[in-house]
Structure formats: C-alpha cells, structure tokens
Amino acid sequence: MTRTRLLIITAVLAVIGVGLDLAMGADPPGYAVTVGLVGCIGIILISKWIGKAWLQRPDPDAVPEDPPVPVPEREGDGDA
Amino acid sequence: MLELLPPAAILLVGALVIAVVPRRVGGALMLALPVLAFAQLLALEPGTSLSASFYGFEVEPLAVDRLSLAFGYVFCIAAFIAGLYGLQVMGTDERVAATMYAGSALGVVLAGDLLSLFVFWEIKAIGSTFLVWARRTEEAGRAGKRYLYMQLAGGKLLLAGILWHIAATGSIEFTAMDPGPAAVLMLLGFLMAAAVPPLHPWLPDAYPQATIAGTVFLSAYTTKASVYALARGFAGYEILVWLGVAMALYGVVYAVLENDIRRLLGYHIISQVGYMVAAVGIGTEMALNGATAHAFAHILYKGLLLMGAGAVLYAVGESLGTRLGGLARKMKAVLTLYMVGAVSISGFPLFSGFVSKELTMEAASLDERALVVILLKIASVGTFLHTGLKLPYMVWFGRDRGLQPRPVPPSMYAAMGAAAVINFAIGVQPWLLYDLLPFPVPYTPYYAEKLVEMSQVLLFTGLGFLLLLKKLAAEPTVSLDTDWFYRDAPFRIAGTVKRLRPERQPGRAGPGVLERFPPLQRAPLAGAKSPVYPTWLLGASILGVSVLILALALIP
Numbered sequence: 001m002t003r004t005r006l007l008i009i010t011a012v013l014a015v016i017g018v019g020l021d022l023a024m025g026a027d028p029p030g031y032a033v034t035v036g037l038v039g040c041i042g043i044i045l046i047s048k049w050i051g052k053a054w055l056q057r058p059d060p061d062a063v064p065e066d067p068p069v070p071v072p073e074r075e076g077d078g079d080a
Numbered sequence: 081m082l083e084l085l086p087p088a089a090i091l092l093v094g095a096l097v098i099a100v101v102p103r104r105v106g107g108a109l110m111l112a113l114p115v116l117a118f119a120q121l122l123a124l125e126p127g128t129s130l131s132a133s134f135y136g137f138e139v140e141p142l143a144v145d146r147l148s149l150a151f152g153y154v155f156c157i158a159a160f161i162a163g164l165y166g167l168q169v170m171g172t173d174e175r176v177a178a179t180m181y182a183g184s185a186l187g188v189v190l191a192g193d194l195l196s197l198f199v200f201w202e203i204k205a206i207g208s209t210f211l212v213w214a215r216r217t218e219e220a221g222r223a224g225k226r227y228l229y230m231q232l233a234g235g236k237l238l239l240a241g242i243l244w245h246i247a248a249t250g251s252i253e254f255t256a257m258d259p260g261p262a263a264v265l266m267l268l269g270f271l272m273a274a275a276v277p278p279l280h281p282w283l284p285d286a287y288p289q290a291t292i293a294g295t296v297f298l299s300a301y302t303t304k305a306s307v308y309a310l311a312r313g314f315a316g317y318e319i320l321v322w323l324g325v326a327m328a329l330y331g332v333v334y335a336v337l338e339n340d341i342r343r344l345l346g347y348h349i350i351s352q353v354g355y356m357v358a359a360v361g362i363g364t365e366m367a368l369n370g371a372t373a374h375a376f377a378h379i380l381y382k383g384l385l386l387m388g389a390g391a392v393l394y395a396v397g398e399s400l401g402t403r404l405g406g407l408a409r410k411m412k413a414v415l416t417l418y419m420v421g422a423v424s425i426s427g428f429p430l431f432s433g434f435v436s437k438e439l440t441m442e443a444a445s446l447d448e449r450a451l452v453v454i455l456l457k458i459a460s461v462g463t464f465l466h467t468g469l470k471l472p473y474m475v476w477f478g479r480d481r482g483l484q485p486r487p488v489p490p491s492m493y494a495a496m497g498a499a500a501v502i503n504f505a506i507g508v509q510p511w512l513l514y515d516l517l518p519f520p521v522p523y524t525p526y527y528a529e530k531l532v533e534m535s536q537v538l539l540f541t542g543l544g545f546l547l548l549l550k551k552l553a554a555e556p557t558v559s560l561d562t563d564w565f566y567r568d569a570p571f572r573i574a575g576t577v578k579r580l581r582p583e584r585q586p587g588r589a590g591p592g593v594l595e596r597f598p599p600l601q602r603a604p605l606a607g608a609k610s611p612v613y614p615t616w617l618l619g620a621s622i623l624g625v626s627v628l629i630l631a632l633a634l635i636p
Contacts, residue, residue: 003547010543026598032533036456036540039461044548047336056337056557059400071180 010037086142087117087152088190088200090158090181095207099176106175110163113179117186118156120151129192137252143192146518147372151189151308153516154376155182157502158300158383165387166293169394173483174214178297179603181207185301185441189308193252194242197309199630201273203237205231206626208302210619211294212286213259220289226422226563227286230272231302234279238269257313274306275350277330277452278321281351281563284334288342288399292390295342299349299386300379307356307375316363324358325455327351332462336552336558339401341389341471345382348467351459352378352425358456359440362447365519370440372517377436381424384499385467388418391492392475395485401471403556406480413493415476420500422472424507426464428538429531431507435514438525438534461541469545470552478554 014033021029087241094113098106125621126149130142159182163175170178184207185201211232212224244262257263272279287298295583314320331351338344352374359371391414392407393399408415424431427438444452512519545552 001546006543006546010540010547013539013543017540020532020536024532026529026533028594032228032536033540035457036461036537037544039458039537040465040544041548043332043462043465044336044544044551047333048551050333051337052556053145055559055561056167056555057560059339059556059558 083123084128084142085120086130086187086190087124087156088141088183088187090117090120091179091186092203093184098179099172103172107167107170110175110179111160114156114159114163117183118153118160121152121156122147131192133235133248134195137193137195139196139252141158141196142186142190144190146516147308147311147368150372150376150516150518151304152186154379155186155189155301155304158182158297159521161380161383161495161499162293162296162300164498165296165390165492166291166296167491168489169492170291170293171214173616174211174291174294177207177210177214178294181211181297184422185305188305190280192254194245194254195252197254198235198239198242201305202235202627203630204301204305205235206622208298210623211297212290213619215289215291215295215329217289223286223289226567227282230279230282234269234272236269237265237272241265241269254312256315259317263314267310268311269287270306270314271323274303274310274353276327276353276357277350278562280327280330280350281561284338284343284346285563286350287346288340292394295390296383296386298380299345303349303353304356304379307360307371308354308585310357310360311368311565312372315360315368317361320361320453321358321442321449321612322361324354324356324361325452325459327357328456328459329352329462330354332459332466334559334561335462335466336470337555337557339554339557341399341401341404341475342393344401344466344471345385345389348385348425348463349378349382351463352382354459355437355440355456358452362449362452363446364443366446366521366523369434369441369514369517369519369521370443373436373439373513373623376516377424377432377503380499380506381421381432381503384421384496384503385418385425387496387499388414388421389475389490391496392485393421393489394492395488396483398483400556401474401478402556403481404475404483405478407483407485408476410483410485411476411488414488414496415440415472417496417500418492419468419472420503422464422468424503426468426538427460427534429507429524429526429534430504432503432513434507434534435510435525436506438530439521439523442523461537464538464541465545469542473552473580474554475551480506482569535540540562551582564613 014037017033019029021031091113094109098109101109124144126145128142128144129140131138133139162178166174166178181204184200184203188197188204191197191200205228209224209228212220212227241262241264244265248260248262257266275283278582283303290298310320328351331347331349331354334347335344335351338347341437356371356374359367359374389399392404392411395411396404396407398404424433425431441453441456444456510525
C-alpha cells in the first residue's frame with residue numbers, strides 16, 4: 001500500500017471517527033482520533049529527535065552485520 | 081497455629097529445601113510451593129494477624145487485609161507461572177534465588193509493621209540480585225552488582241526513614257504516613273524500588289541481563305511490592321501523581337529508541353508502574369482499586385510478554401532487534417501467545433489491561449484531572465505502539481534473517497498459555513479481578529462510548545505506526561540514561577582531573593580515582609572479568625553471611 005493511499009484511508013477513517021463521536025455525543029468529538037494519531041506520531045518523532053540529539057550512542061557490542069534494519073521500499077513512497 | 085502460618089514462610093523455607101534436594105524434586109517444589117502459599121492465603125481472612133515481641137516492639141510478620149491479599153494472590157500466581165516457565169531451564173541456584181525472592185516479596189505485602197517489612201525487603205534485594213547473577217555472564221555480573229548497590233541504597237534510605245519514624249513516634253506500625261523527614265526517606269526508598277525516574281536505571285540495566293526465567297520473576301515483584309508499600313503508606317501524596325505520569329511517558333520515549341527487546345519491555349515496566357504510582361497519588365478508593373488492579377494485571381501480561389521475548393532468546397540466542405526478524409512462520413505459537421500479552425497491555429477490550437487501566441483512568445477522571453487523563457492516554461498509545469506493533473514487527477515480521485529457532489520446551493508454552501488464559505478471563509469477566517480489590521468497585525468498563533473511544537485510539541495508533549514505519553527501524557544503538565552519572569561520569573571526571581593535573585612525582589602522589597576504586601573500573605576488553613564476578617564461592621559466602629545476620633537479628 002502506498003503512503004498516499006494510507007494517508008487517504010487515515011483521513012477517511014478520521015472523518016468517520018469524528019462523525020461517530022458526534023452521533024454518540026462524545027465530548028470533545030475527535031478526542032480519540034487525535035490522541036491515537038497525533039499521540040502516536042508525536043511519540044515517534046519527539047522520541048527520535050531526543051534520541052538523535054542527546055541519548056543514542058553506537059552500541060559498543062554491535063558487530064558489522066548489525067546495520068539498521070532496512071524497511072522495504074513501498075511503491076509510491078515519497079508521493080505524500 | 082497452622083492457620084497462622086505466614087505464606088511467605090512456605091516459600092522461604094521451601095527455598096532452603098530446594099537447595100538441598102535433587103534437581104527434579106526441586107522443580108516439583110517450585111510448582112508446589114506457590115500453590116501451597118496460595119492455598120494458605122485463601123484460608124486467611126482479612127483482619128488476621130500474627131504478632132510477637134521483639135526487643136520491646138510488637139512485630140507483626142503477618143497482617144492480612146484486602147490490599148495485602150490482592151497482591152499476595154497475584155504474587156503466588158506469578159511464582160507458579162514463572163516457575164513453570166523455567167521448569168526445564170532453571171538451575172538449582174536460580175530456583176533457590178527465585179523462590180526466596182518470591183517469598184520475601186510475599187512477606188513484604190503481608191508484613192504488618194515496618195521492621196518486618198524491612199527484613200523481607202532486604203531478603204528480596206538479595207534474592208533478586210542472585211537471579212541476575214544466575215545467568216553467569218560477564219555483563220550479568222556487572223549489572224547484578226550495580227543492581228545490588230542500588231537496591232541496598234534504597235534499603236538504607238528505607239531503614240533510615242523507619243528509624244527516624246520510630247524515634248519520632250515510638251511506633252512501628254505500617255500505616256498512612258504523615259509528611260515529614262521520616263516519610264520522605266521512606267518514600268525515597270520505595271520510589272527507588274518502584275523505578276521512578278531518575279532513580280530507575282537499575283531496572284533496564286539489570287532485568288535484560290538476568291536469566292530467561294529470572295527476568296519473568298523480576299518483572300513481578302520488586303516494583304509491585306513498592307506500589308503496595310506506596311498504596312499503604314503514601315496514598316494521596318500529590319507528588320506521586322506527577323511522578324507517575326512522568327514515569328508513564330519516560331518509559332515510552334526510551335522504548336522508541338531501544339534495540340534490545342527485553343530492555344524495551346523493561347522500559348515499559350517503568351511506564352506501566354507509572355499508572356499505578358499516579359493512581360496511588362490520586363489516593364481515592366477508586367484510584368487505589370485502579371493501582372491494585374493494574375498491578376495485578378500487569379504482573380500477568382508483562383510476565384507473558386517477557387516469557388515470549390525469553391522464548392525468542394532461548395530459541396535463537398538473540399534479543400537485539402537488529403539481529404531478529406522473520407520468525408512469524410517459525411514461532412507461530414510464541415507469537416500468538418505474545419500477542420495476547422501485547423493486546424492486554426495495550427488495553428484492548430476483552431483483555432485484562434482494559435479492565436485494569438480504565439479503572440485508573442476513571443479514577444483520574446472522577447477526580448477532575450483532565451491533563452493526567454490525557455497524558456496517561458498518550459502513554460497508553462505508546463504502549464500499543466511498542467509492545468503491540470514495533471516489537472512484533474522487529475521480531476516476527478521484519479526481514480527474515482535466516483534464523484533457525486530451536487524447539488521451545490513444553491513447560492514454556494504451558495506457562496505462557498496459563499498467563500494468556502488468565503489475561504483473557506479477567507478481560508471477559510472483570511469481576512474476577514474487581515472482587516479481589518481493596519474497596520467495592522462501582523464501575524463497569526464495558527459501555528458503548530468507552531469501547532468506541534478505545535477502538536479509535538488503537539486504530540489510529542496503528543495507522544500512525546504504518547505511516548512512520550521507516551522511522552521505527554531498529555538501530556544498533558544504546559541510549560544514555562541516568563545511570564550515566566554513576567557509570568560514565570566518574571571516568572570523565574577522573575579523566576579531566578588527570579589531564580589538568582601536572583605530572584605526578586613518582587612516590588609522592590597518591591593513586592588516582594580509578595586505582596583507588598577498582599569497582600568503578602570498566603573491563604577494557606571482552607573476556608576480562610568483572611571485579612565482582614559471580615562464582616559459587618562468592619554466592620555461597622554472601623548467602624551465608626546474609627543468613628547469619630538474619631539469624632542474629634532474630635535472636636532476642
């Protein structure tokens with residue numbers, strides 16, 4: 001699945017989620033969507049930023065066969 | 081008289097028996113002793129106590145109420161499951177240490193006075209240290225030594241607080257503590273054992289270095305005994321609310337960066353204990369129920385997660401994300417059982433974490449602490465992100481590295497299966513857990529709005545994970561933590577002093593910091609032994625001295 005499609009699906013589901021909240025009278029509507037999506041992205045980005053800036057050091061026990069695990073390129077990456 | 085037999089004594093005496101009986105009998109005892117202790121707990125009614133006179137003090141090594149019973153039940157269940165898990169892989173010394181550790185933790189939660197609590201507390205520190213050393217690697221030797229120093233430091237803070245409290249009040253009763261210097265010292269001791277940052281680095285340092293089964297035992301007792309002590313003595317202390325929230329988020333941040341799967345889960349212990357500490361800080365009946373329920377569920381699902389990670393380590397000999405991957409088809413059963421733990425800790429409806437975590441959230445909500453609720457909810461997102469998505473992806477679904485796992489012993493599957501069944505049972509029948517809590521629970525976790533909210537949070541966390549999958553790739557790094565202050569800082573200071581100091585006159589200047597404190601020296605090369613390397617002789621000596629000191633202390 002391309003990132004563009006993933007973004008579209010996320011946006012559609014977010015709209016459905018907020019609509020569901022409105023229908024059920026949740027206060028505030030979109031709370032769970034925001035906590036889940038923004039929380040997740042925020043945790044990853046902030047943690048990585050803190051890690052790169054201050055915390056992470058090369059593992060002294062790492063061996064040459066320990067490169068970062070490559071994530072397979074997905075078709076359409078970079079479309080977003 | 082037998083009805084007043086302290087359940088802790090069953091395990092502590094049993095540990096001594098395990099040391100001398102054949103290995104096969106020892107294995108059977110590992111399973112039988114927690115069952116006996118559990119049966120004894122069931123026979124004890126709230127209000128039961130056993131007291132004796134000790135140097136003019138009325139000590140109560142056994143005092144039962146609903147709070148201590150709830151912790152006692154789960155401690156026994158954890159001892160049985162972890163013992164079953166390690167049935168085919170634990171050595172005799174490891175079994176002795178594990179049983180002693182479980183027994184002393186049980187003693188802590190059933191102690192009715194501060195002196196009894198302290199004695200059990202220190203036995204717990206010794207037993208758990210031997211569990212780390214039982215792996216018999218150079219790294220485990222050093223990590224165990226650091227762990228012991230930290231536990232003893234916490235124990236001394238606790239002792240100082242107890243003595244101050246006795247001097248000030250003349251009482252050794254362990255009840256709600258009034259704020260003051262004695263309470264602060266005791267609180268620091270308990271916070272250190274609860275792994276509250278910045279006093280926490282012993283946990284992610286030592287737990288991943290312990291044996292496969294040892295880590296499962298370790299995850300159950302030290303931090304949860306501290307949560308019990310905080311709930312009994314420090315409920316309603318406002319600072320605990322914010323320390324708990326900080327813990328919940330701190331563990332999540334470090335888990336993003338972590339490459340070692342057992343250390344990642346270690347950071348998540350800190351995060352989850354944060355919920356309990358925050359609940360204790362809120363201090364209402366609902367919140368104390370939440371802290372107890374979450375401790376109960378956490379022991380079960382964290383044990384299951386660590387058993388899954390341990391099974392991977394056992395099968396392929398690796399625990400680093402950069403060296404794992406592609407095991408889904410080769411270890412289907414372990415993956416399935418691990419995922420039960422993952423969805424439990426993540427708070428999926430129908431699993432234990434949902435019914436325990438929501439109790440704490442509800443307590444915070446009823447106490448009108450909106451910010452606390454939001455921050456804990458975000459920490460909950462991080463929990464699912466790491467334990468339910470990142471770790472399984474790294475280990476089971478990442479690139480196949482051609483690892484050929486060896487078969488996992490049946491006892492490991494049985495233990496993981498038992499933990500999975502209990503997690504599911506609590507999830508579908510919350511009253512199984514709620515009926516054990518210290519106060520009545522006027523709350524049902526299953527209603528439409530809550531289910532919709534939780535489902536949305538989990539769904540969008542999953543989508544966020546997919547969107548940023550590349551950023552979560554495992555990296556061969558380690559992360560600086562507050563242990564830097566005692567592991568690296570002395571060397572840097574010593575190095576700076578050495579550079580600034582003029583050339584020493586031979587025979588006139590004293591030795592440098594490193595020379596004077598050999599334990600601070602790091603082994604320069606692989607293969608060099610730690611200053612306190614675990615040997616049979618050393619272990620026997622320490623155990624012997626410990627028993628002697630305990631015996632002397634008990635002679636009036």
